[in-house]
Amino acid sequence: MTRFILPLLGIFIFYSESIFATFSPVQAYGDTRFLVPRFLFLFILLISIYYKPRTAYIFGFVFGFMYDLFFTGIIGIYMFLFPLLIYIALAVLKLIHQHLIVIGLLGIVLIAGLEWVVYQFNLLIGVAGVDFSTFLTQRLYSTLLFNSLFLLLLAYPLKVWMINLRQTHYQE
Amino acid sequence: MPPFFMNKRLIVLLVSIILLVALIGFSLRERENISWPEQFVKDIVGFGQNIASKPAGYVQGLVENVQDLTNTYSENQTLKARLEELVQLETEVIDLTRDNEELRGIIGIEENLRDFNVVHATVIARNPDQWQETIIIDKGQVNGIETNMAVQTASGMIGRVKDTGQFTSTIELLSARNPNNRVSALIQSDESNVFGLVEGFDREREELMVRKIPFDQEVQEGSRVITSGLGGIFPKDLLIGEVTEVAQDEYGLTQIAYVKPASSLYDLEHVMVIERTAVGQSEIEQDSQDEEAE
Numbered sequence: 001m002t003r004f005i006l007p008l009l010g011i012f013i014f015y016s017e018s019i020f021a022t023f024s025p026v027q028a029y030g031d032t033r034f035l036v037p038r039f040l041f042l043f044i045l046l047i048s049i050y051y052k053p054r055t056a057y058i059f060g061f062v063f064g065f066m067y068d069l070f071f072t073g074i075i076g077i078y079m080f081l082f083p084l085l086i087y088i089a090l091a092v093l094k095l096i097h098q099h100l101i102v103i104g105l106l107g108i109v110l111i112a113g114l115e116w117v118v119y120q121f122n123l124l125i126g127v128a129g130v131d132f133s134t135f136l137t138q139r140l141y142s143t144l145l146f147n148s149l150f151l152l153l154l155a156y157p158l159k160v161w162m163i164n165l166r167q168t169h170y171q172e
Numbered sequence: 173m174p175p176f177f178m179n180k181r182l183i184v185l186l187v188s189i190i191l192l193v194a195l196i197g198f199s200l201r202e203r204e205n206i207s208w209p210e211q212f213v214k215d216i217v218g219f220g221q222n223i224a225s226k227p228a229g230y231v232q233g234l235v236e237n238v239q240d241l242t243n244t245y246s247e248n249q250t251l252k253a254r255l256e257e258l259v260q261l262e263t264e265v266i267d268l269t270r271d272n273e274e275l276r277g278i279i280g281i282e283e284n285l286r287d288f289n290v291v292h293a294t295v296i297a298r299n300p301d302q303w304q305e306t307i308i309i310d311k312g313q314v315n316g317i318e319t320n321m322a323v324q325t326a327s328g329m330i331g332r333v334k335d336t337g338q339f340t341s342t343i344e345l346l347s348a349r350n351p352n353n354r355v356s357a358l359i360q361s362d363e364s365n366v367f368g369l370v371e372g373f374d375r376e377r378e379e380l381m382v383r384k385i386p387f388d389q390e391v392q393e394g395s396r397v398i399t400s401g402l403g404g405i406f407p408k409d410l411l412i413g414e415v416t417e418v419a420q421d422e423y424g425l426t427q428i429a430y431v432k433p434a435s436s437l438y439d440l441e442h443v444m445v446i447e448r449t450a451v452g453q454s455e456i457e458q459d460s461q462d463e464e465a466e
Contacts, residue, residue: 015224018297022232025302025438034302068199069210070217070308071299073335073342076195080188122303125200129349129375 002168006047006055013040014063018071026142033142038111039150040067041082045107046155048086049093050162057083077121085110100159104151111147115140205319211337215312218296218340222310225296229441283450285401285408291315291445296340298440305331305348307440312339322399322406322446328434329355329399329410333445341445346380346412347373347437357382357412358400359391359429366391367400368429370412377430380413385427391418397431407448 017037024035040063048056060082067078089106096102119135122128130138206214276284293309311317313336321333323343332353334344344353355370359382366389368382382397395415401408413431421428 011220012224015221017300018221019225019228021298021300021302022228022439036302037300066213066217067300069213070221071297071306072301072304073199073206073306074196075199075210076192079195080192118301118303126351127303127349 002165006051006165007059010040010043010059010063013043014066025138028142032138034139035146036115036139036143037150038114038143038147041085041111041114042107042147042151042155043158044082044086045089045103045110046158046162048090049098049103050159051166053086053090056086060086074125077118081114081117085114100155104148104155107151108144108148112140112144115143206335206337214337215339218308218310218337221296221308221340225294229294232441285448285450287449288407289316289447289449291317291447293317293341293443293445295440295443305345305437306334307331307343307345307443309341309343309443309445310339311445312337312341314338316447317341317445318447320405322410322448323443324410324446325435325440325443327411327436329406329412330433330435330437330440330443332406343443345437346370346433347375349373354403355406355412356400356403357397358408359385359415360396360398361390361392367402370397370431374430378432379416380431380433382415382429382431383421383426385418385429387420387425387427389427391415391427391429393417397429401448401450405448407446407450410446 017039020035020037020039025032026035027033044056044059044063047059061079064078064080064082065075068075072078089110092106093103119128119139128135205211276282291311293311293315295307296310297308299306299308309323317333317336319333319336322329323331323333329346331343331345331348332355334342336342344350346353346355349372353371357368357370359366359368366385368385370380371383372381373379374381385391393415397412397415399406399408399410399412411434413433415429416432417430419428419430
């Protein structure tokens with residue numbers, strides 16, 4: 001039964017993202033600020049570190065594919081980016097100390113990278129029409145803040161829960 | 173060079189990049205509607221999204237109701253004032269409609285660019301990365317929705333149907349940056365109607381741009397902009413917005429009118445998909461081709 005709980009939680013977070021997106025954009029400090037939820041990516045990142053990298057790659061691929069098909073309609077972007085960023089995260093974490101705060105910061109940096117790549121791609125195909133400084137002020141800062149809020153609230157409970165889950169699975 | 177090709181990771185990376193480019197190319201090409209495997213996955217995901225969005229929509233509605241309660245009194249006052257004007261307007265409209273019908277009966281025109289059917293739908297999701305200006309609704313092909321149909325809210329037009337699945341469809345908003353996103357529009361001035369094309373969205377002003385207005389036509393600020401029905405896809409008389417400013421275009425040959433959309437393009441909950449009943453150019457061409465074949 002516990003085998004299904006991780007995919008179910010993933011599906012729940014996947015759907016919650018589009019519901020959180022309805023709050024955005026907000027007017028704050030005299031500008032329009034977009035809040036892009038990247039909770040699914042953070043969830044997959046935590047899986048890769050505290051549960052199993054293999055599961056994280058599969059989740060990244062499958063949920064990225066669903067994301068591409070259902071929301072953006074351009075297949076391949078998130079399907080490719082999610083596993084790639086997990087790979088980068090795991091490579092970096094071999095070199096540095098694995099503390100939850102470090103991992104949280106790494107997650108934020110990777111989200112910044114993800115946003116930047118998606119921005120560049122949308123600029124390339126002509127969907128995005130804003131210059132880089134507008135991208136920074138309108139999207140990146142507010143998005144990073146929004147996602148760090150998620151990490152602040154849920155990173156520690158998810159960490160404890162995933163470690164417990166892994167132990168019960170190993171005992172079986 | 174065996175070590176180079178033996179590197180498993182490198183091969184995985186190369187293969188996936190090739191696959192990535194192929195898939196992006198596949199999904200970006202011009203097409204009428206998405207392929208059936210895409211529709212299939214989209215419908216399955218949409219089914220879950222439909223369930224997930226219901227409680228969220230309920231909570232949101234509850235919060236809005238409480239907010240509405242706080243300014244009920246002042247709203248009521250203005251509404252009462254408007255109500256008296258409304259009765260007069262209503263009798264006038266009934267009179268004109270009857271008059272119009274009679275005249276149409278006399279000259280024997282049955283088709284009208286204004287006729288349309290409506291499918292009501294609920295917004296179940298908005299693209300979380302918010303680059304593509306798209307929303308997803310809970311009605312699809314089984315409800316009679318086809319690509320390129322107009323979509324509006326109670327207050328005005330918001331976009332068109334980009335692609336459809338069996339049970340869900342994606343709507344592209346007027347604010348999307350798509351060169352194919354063009355709507356033939358009509359600006360109602362005092363003396364005559366002025367035609368133009370809704371093309372593009374000014375992100376800083378958050379206003380639509382109506383281009384290709386002849387330079388000798390005078391456009392007043394505050395005039396209403398509606399669809400003209402001449403594009404062959406949308407019906408006539410859907411409200412788009414109100415002109416806020418008129419300017420010369422970059423070459424000085426035509427004018428640009430900045431139009432504030434009548435409906436909010438962000439906070440969307442219930443939308444109406446409009447099916448035009450008058451035949452458009454494509455159907456007429458199709459018919460004539462059929463006749464030639466016979």
